[in-house]
Amino acid sequence: MxxxxxxxxxxxxxxxxxxxxxxxxxxxxxxxxxxxxxxxxxxxxxxxxxxxxxxxxxxxxxxxxxxxxxxxxxxxxxxxxxxxxxxxxxxxxxxxxxxxxxxxxxxxxxxxxxxxxxxxxxxxxxxxxxxxxxxxxxxxxxxxxxxxxxxxxxxxxxxxxxxxxxxxxxxxxxxxxxxxxxxxxxxxxxxxxxxxxxxxxxxxxxxxxxxxxxxxxxxxxxxxxxxxxxxxxxxxxxxxxxxxxxxxxxxxxxxxxxxxxxxxxxxxxxxxxxxxxxxxxxxxxxxxxxxxxxQNPPAIADLDAHHALAREAAEQAIVLLRNDDDLLPLSDESESVAVIGYFAEDLRYQGGGSSHVNATRVEAPLDELCSFVPGELLFAQGYTVDGSGDAEELRSSAVFQAGQADSVVLFLGLGERQESEGFDRADLELPADQLALAEAVVAANPNTVVVLSHGGALRLAPLTAPAVLDCGLLGQAGGSAIAATLFGKVNPSGRLAETLPVRLADTPAYLSFPGEHGHVVYGEGIHVGYRWYDARDLDVEFPFGHGLSYTEFEYRDLVVTTSDDGLTVELTVTNLGPYDGREVVQVYVGVDGSAVARAPRELKGFASVDLGVGRSQQICLTVARDDLAYWDTRVHGFVVEGGTYRVEVGASSRDIRLTDTVGVDGDELSIPFTLDSTIGELMATPAGAQALGDLAGQMFGDAAGGDALGVDLGALLGSIPIGRLADFSGGAFPRAVIEQLVDQANSATDSRRTASDSSSGVSAE
Incomplete structure (x- = not known):
């Protein structure tokens, strides 16, 4: 072109x-x-x-x-x-x-x-x-x-x-x-x-x-x-x-x-x-x-409108990880709130390196919270990100402020010294001084909300605060988005796009990242992320797709249908709680009894729906047939396996609300038999079984149908390449005879496929 x-x-x-x-x-x-x-x-x-x-x-x-x-x-x-x-x-x-x-x-x-x-x-x-x-x-x-x-x-x-x-x-x-x-x-x-x-x-x-x-x-x-x-x-x-x-x-x-x-x-x-x-x-x-x-009309960079769009995105990106006893949202009638942490004043809102943007304006959470806190707003820096200052003194001042307030908002996270383009992280930990501060602050005031800013996954097991907001990196309008979410002006609706593990040793690439001597082996294979944790039935701190809300959503009336194009998934979602909110409905698909290694479930569709209090909406999602396919190394292409597919709909990969099963017709494969094909592979197809006939009986007599020497002879024979029968038969079945048998099996397979395609109106390839 x-x-x-x-x-x-x-x-x-x-x-x-x-x-x-x-x-x-x-x-x-x-x-x-x-x-x-x-x-x-x-x-x-x-x-x-x-x-x-x-x-x-x-x-x-x-x-x-x-x-x-x-x-x-x-x-x-x-x-x-x-x-x-x-x-x-x-x-x-x-x-x-x-x-x-x-x-x-x-x-x-x-x-x-x-x-x-x-x-x-x-x-x-x-x-x-x-x-x-x-x-x-x-x-x-x-x-x-x-x-x-x-x-x-x-x-x-x-x-x-x-x-x-x-x-x-x-x-x-x-x-x-x-x-x-x-x-x-x-x-x-x-x-x-x-x-x-x-x-x-x-x-x-x-x-x-x-x-x-x-x-x-x-x-x-x-x-x-x-x-x-x-x-x-x-x-x-x-x-x-x-x-x-x-x-x-x-x-x-x-x-x-x-x-x-x-x-x-x-x-x-x-x-x-x-x-x-x-x-x-x-x-x-x-x-x-x-x-x-x-040549199009001149572009107008409306920076005010773009800042508002950045705020909208930040609001939808905040993930409510934990909210014990409904600590959040904070009350509009709080007499005092202690805001603690370096990132409250200087929010980490983007990553370091070649993508670093010179923002048109940046909102600080501390400034934005001033308009939300009805009573006294206390502040303590708590820690630094460059190692300067007296850590004990900073911590002591923060703990004192925490003890004086009705509730605490504690900002923690990673600075560019801990993560950036150019180097990989050594661990999943928050800085030690921040963890020590968090422990002391929660002890001084159990009504503590932790707000996290970071670019990579963290190990959150040490955090005991009853409420945790995961903000990732929110861009320049993150300050107002955080403040509005803390006080319920925005109902959190973000979902994790990666699993937060219990420990680094549980992660899929733990034993092979980042490699050595110029090579890194992807030893975990297809089991990346939640696929790995689910396949091994490992506990995680927070699963892929997780995110809580200030309201409650009900899922019901799941109907799954099939067509030549894939799956259609229909259900109804209702907002049963006290707040308007957005729910992210996730569709996962699994194939029990698959002939190839698969993860227990894989994301194949999702949709977000905004619902007012008491409102319901029917959701219709399409899972394309192409997205059901796995990569088959025999044909070097994507193949849809026939069988029973399990369709799971939920609020995360481990919060499945509804499940259904549906039959899916598989793709017709043309994989020629060769002398390296096993007896079991030939016997698994009508054409191969017909071509083999009573060959096994002629070779092994009555033993072919039962056990011999304490082994399942059928299973033993099934793993033998057909070309090796010339050796096992003592010359009774020469190689030329076996080659003819393989040709017969391939011809029968081609004939069956041509007849099937003709009857269905599909041209054979």
Whole structure:
């Protein structure tokens, strides 16, 4: 597909190899090269807000950036479980990007949270590919509707910061496709991002930037990606090899010597000239696409409206983890409230590193609480995040204030010294001084609410406070969202997008993260996140999807039906409690007795519903048939297994309210029998059983139907490859006879399939 003809821009074929090479690398840190009349465009960091550097870009792209709205980063946005909200935020970021003459924003990040220790987890949505894919698709649609391109990242298996530019993510085929590529696949197919950013790391020993199977076979040929592949900044180790693999744009600029080397590779036959021309053409297409976007009405960056949107997102992102004895919401008649903690004054609202946004304004919870506390508001800092100050004195002052108040709001969390891009965390702990403070404050005043700000999962077992709000990272409007939630002006409705474990040793990747000697083995396979805890029946502190409310919701009247397109799930939800509220209904699917390893349940659908007190609403969710499929390594593709599917609907992965079962027809597989096929595999199919006939009886006589020597001979024979019968038969069944038997089984299978397809009106493939 080319859009160059729609403009006065050149086509790739009209350019020399030298100019084509120039177009496939950056001009500087943030802009593309211009050649042959093609203008340069700017790419900048994102995605929770625009990070456009002021003035000339420095060598590392780390200098100050222009003011922009800081929305909740992915860790916070994911806790809303609200795709419509994600799309609106994408549109707002797109409007600010257009106003700043930025053509592509680098996001969203949709890599899975394989380990809770991942230093960049705050930039990623979830441990679940379905949730990450749905939210990522919505964000992409929002920004690209503004005429600004998204850059889906980091493709693929970029799940740690340790040795991130060299490490090989060693993943088996099924796990790679079923878990780590699945969110990317959904977003490419449903959202068609204008660009995809390849990751730094290797996948099974091959750099992502040089991985032709990843960038061409899977991304373009199988998924139908139409856009441009750009490198992560500095990810290209061999530019010629990367171009050959399907990477189009190397960023930042590697210099003119690199361009000359690419042109020389074309001249000497090392690089196919068609590969270079194709990449240059995709750069031209991207520039043309962004030029068309700028022809739309001028973007208006309404920063007041965007701040209000950031507040709405923050309100929906807050998760009420615990609320013993209904301590929350706090009373409007409280005579005094003690607010304690450094983060009450200086809220941690975004992550550290390349996505750091220069917020247009930032709300401090302490300031916002002043308008909610009806009586006296007391404050104590309690701790520092940089190790300065006298910890005992700070703690003593905070405990004194706690003892004087009716209730306490204690702000705890992680600062950028504990988590940031560039390094992985060593543990899941809150800082020791904060834990000591929390213990002392709760002892002084049991009516203590803990408010948590952090980008990665925490071990919360040491916290004994009766009420806990998990805020993740809320963006620049987090202060007012927290205050309104504490006092019941907002009913919390956020849900965890990752499991909070009891201890680090329980986590799926505990024994293999972050790897060693340049390799990290994904030994947990498909059991990532809640899949792991459920499969092993492990206790967790708070499960995936968990979140309480100030009201109560009833689920009833579940009806599940099947069609060729998948499942339709219908139910009714009623608000039985005293507050208006939003409920996030979650649909999980499991297959008991599956022929392959599976998690007990997997998220396959969700919906949020706003309900006033006493109101009911019928909800209808569709689970696409494609989402029921697992990756079958025999056919190297997704397959829907036939059988009985268990459909569970609930308020979290471990708060299942309704369950039903439904039969699903499986996909017809064409897996030819070979001499390596076992007797059991042949006997499991009508065609194979017919072809085998009474062969076992001829070989083993009466023993074939019973036990011999204390073993189940049938089970023993079932595991033997059919080709080995020539050895076991003592020559009675030559190899040629067995080969003929296998051919008969394959012919019978093909005949049955053709007859079945013909009777159903489906053409056989």
């Amino acid at each position: 080319t859009r160059a003809a729609e403009t006065d821009f050149p086509t790739a074929d009209s350019l020399s190899a030298t100019d084509q090479a120039r177009l496939t690398s950056g001009r500087d840190f943030w802009t593309t090269e211009s050649a042959g009349g093609l203008p340069s465009i700017m790419l900048t960091d994102g995605p929770h807000g625009l990070r456009k550097q002021e003035g000339a870009a420095d060598h590392l792209g780390l200098s100050g950036s222009v003011p922009a709205t800081c929305f909740p980063p992915a860790v916070g946005l994911a806790q809303t479980w609200n795709p419509a909200l994600a799309e609106r935020i994408g549109a707002a970021v797109g409007a600010e990007a257009r106003a700043a003459e930025v053509s592509v924003v680098l996001g969203p990040g949709v890599n899975l949270k394989r380990s809770p220790l991942g230093g960049r987890n705050f930039e990623y949505f979830s441990e679940d590919p379905y949730l990450a894919g749905v939210l990522g698709t919505a964000w992409v649609r929002g920004i690209q509707a503004q005429g600004v391109g998204a850059s889906l990242k980091h493709f693929a298996a970029n799940n740690q910061e340790t040795d991130r530019m060299r490490v090989s993510s060693d993943i088996d085929e099924r796990t790679l496709h079923e878990l780590y590529l699945r969110a990317f696949r959904r977003i490419v197919r449903d959202g068609q991002p204008w660009t995809v950013m390849c990751a730094y790391n290797k996948i099974n020993g091959v750099y992502a930037a040089q991985n032709r199977e990843l960038l061409t076979t899977i991304l373009r040929e199988e998924w139908g990606f139409e856009g441009l592949v750009v490198s992560d900044w500095g990810a290209v180790a061999d530019r010629v090899a990367s171009l050959a693999a399907g990477l189009d744009l190397t960023m930042p600029s590697p210099g003119t010597a690199s361009d000359d080397a690419v042109a020389a590779a074309v001249a000497d036959g090392t690089l196919d000239p068609a590969a270079l021309a194709a990449s240059a053409g995709r750069v031209i297409d991207l520039v043309a696409r962004t030029a068309a976007g700028r």
